[in-house]
Amino acid sequence: MKSTAGNTGGIQKKKMNGYVGFSNYPNQVHRRSVKRGFNFTLMVVGESGIGKSTLINTLFDSKIFPDREEMPPSAEPVKGVDVTSMSADIQENGVKLRLTVVDTPGFGDSINNEDAWQPILENIESRFDAYLAQENRVNRSKISDNRIDAVIYFIKPTGHCLRVIDIEFMKRLHTKVNLIPIIAKADTLTAGELELFKAKILADINYHGIQIFKPVSDEFDDPETVADNREILSKIPFAVIGSEKHVERPDGTPVRGRRYPWGIIEVENEEHNDFIKLRQMLLRSHMEELKDTTDMVLYENYRTQKLLSMGHVQDNNVFREFNPLVQMEEEKRAHDGKMQKMEAEMSGVFQQKVNEKEAKLKQSEEELYARHKEMKSVLEKQRSELEEKKKRAEASARPITPMEQQHPTKGKKKNIFSGF
Ligand SMILES: Nc1nc2c(ncn2[C@@H]2O[C@H](COP(=O)(O)OP(=O)(O)OP(=O)(O)O)[C@@H](O)[C@H]2O)c(=O)[nH]1
Ligand SMILES: [Mg+2]
Structure with missing residues (x-):
């Protein structure tokens, strides 16, 4: 049979007479993915004590990061930025998730933070390199994907504009990773201060041409998804609080939150902070899109640049439509x-x-x-020789004149036939 791939001109819509079963395909995909489980790699960046470990534990409602008291005492505080990672297998409703959280202790803690982004960028790129090397192997059946799917960047709740370190970090990394900037410890600012701070942050991000991860809707999304995306978008950059501890509401129900002399702040209360919207985007609605963007846009760009710099050229003939x-x-x-x-x-x-x-x-x-x-x-x-001979022969055969008779020898020519 002749292949007609790419020749879509002749495709017609056909009505089916009965159920054949391919509409069950999404369920097959679902079953297979659930069986395999998922990977998600998250990086947290922010200065020491800003609430990174607390937020991760709050997000996944489990002790991903142990309490400080439980952690082995480190001999010497690390100088500069370190990059460490820890993985945990978590399960919810039978769905397995291998969560890897990459921590960046030491970021922003030095007096001179000029190059604090450098080791983090190197780490992100080295993960891309490792993936690229695996893709280029002959046997690609077991590729382990350690690429960072998203970076949660913790902005200090100063209420002013972004700091140089924040801008520098985001500018250096926004083309390599999905950036999710959040305002940490949002309970330290009033609602009015937060609103103003968010506007300033967005203005700075726009001014510097930094691209951050935003949920986008398209024509195929149902109205509910479009509305959800709009809601999430309106809260960016999310102002969040983290707490693993439970506090009691005035009615006695225990909730995760923080207690203040004037009352409590609840983690999972949209009136109090944007934790719910962050969690919704990160885990409930856009986890696949984060992974997809990492793979198809950010990694793809990196890969193209890398291969071009290594002298590879693209043969565009292979992409021509087949007709x-x-x-x-x-x-x-x-x-x-x-x-x-x-x-x-x-x-x-x-x-x-x-x-x-x-x-x-x-x-x-x-x-x-x-x-x-x-x-x-x-x-x-x-x-001419014969002619000559003939002439001579004729001459010798001529009769003797009277003169010749008186002086027989005078004027007499030698006869050629004299010898005879
Ligand atoms: N007020 C307030 N305090 C918080 C919040 N989140 C965390 N904290 C507190 O801040 C302190 C540091 O929190 P961690 O989560 O350990 O901070 P970290 O960023 O992981 O710190 P390092 O691991 O040292 O880099 C703890 O005492 C937390 O209870 C928050 O949202 N609001
Ligand atoms: Mg920590």
């Missing part, structure tokens, strides 16, 4: 060209042979002519 008619036309043109070339070559050879024959004929003609001329001149010479 059998065009292909046949092209093949015919190529064939005609080949025939014309062969014909020209053959007539060239023929002409050359004719020329050679002509030259040979001419040469032998000249030779013949020369021989003919030579023979002619020999004959001419013989003829």
